[in-house]
Amino acid sequence: MRILVLIDGSKWSQKAALHALTIAKKKNAKIVLFSVLDRREAKAVAFNLGARQGSFEKIRSFEEEVWNNMKRSIQEVMGEMLRFCQSEGVNCSIKIVEGIAKDKILEEANSGKYSLVVMGAYGKSGKTRIGSLLEEIAGNIRPPLLIVR
Structure with missing residues (x-):
């Protein structure tokens, strides 16, 4: 079993990773921490x-300074998550790609490699309504999707 965890650096995605970790321990599953960097955000x-x-x-x-800071920040967050998962005895890896989040997430989630996709209900803004990215992708992800609140 492989679990795809969508990471954007928010507390919600970190909470989602903790839920995925619990499942991975019980099912002896591998976790893939996945993040998309979108240059449009830096622009x-x-x-x-x-x-x-x-x-x-x-x-x-x-733009270059913001872009480099975005990359460094997500690498740090995911590196900490990776070390934590490994310290808990869970097989874990990181995958960071560049592009449009919706497209890259759907491509990865629907690649046939995953039994479960886990994500936070909200993004970095932490707004009280369900995140706009979630609204865009939820109905198009083929594996089961666990949304963590």
Whole structure:
């Protein structure tokens, strides 16, 4: 059994990983921690930063800085999760890809490699309604989907 856990760095995705860990221990399953980095997010943050500072000529350098920070941040979060899973005796790996989250998640989840997909109900914004990414992908994931609140 292989469990795909969707990680965005939020407390909700970390909570989802803990639930997946519990299942993996009981079922002797492997966990794959999966995250998608979307360059469009870095572009938006860089544009807003440039607009606030009145430095539109610096947007490209802001974008690279934001992009590098995004990559470093998710690598750190997932590295900590990986070490924790391994310390609990669970076979675990990390997969980070670049692209549009919805497309990459559906591609990975529906690849035929997984018996279960686990994700948090909310994303990084932590808004009180179900996350927009969840709304986009939930009906299109073929394996069972565990949504953690």
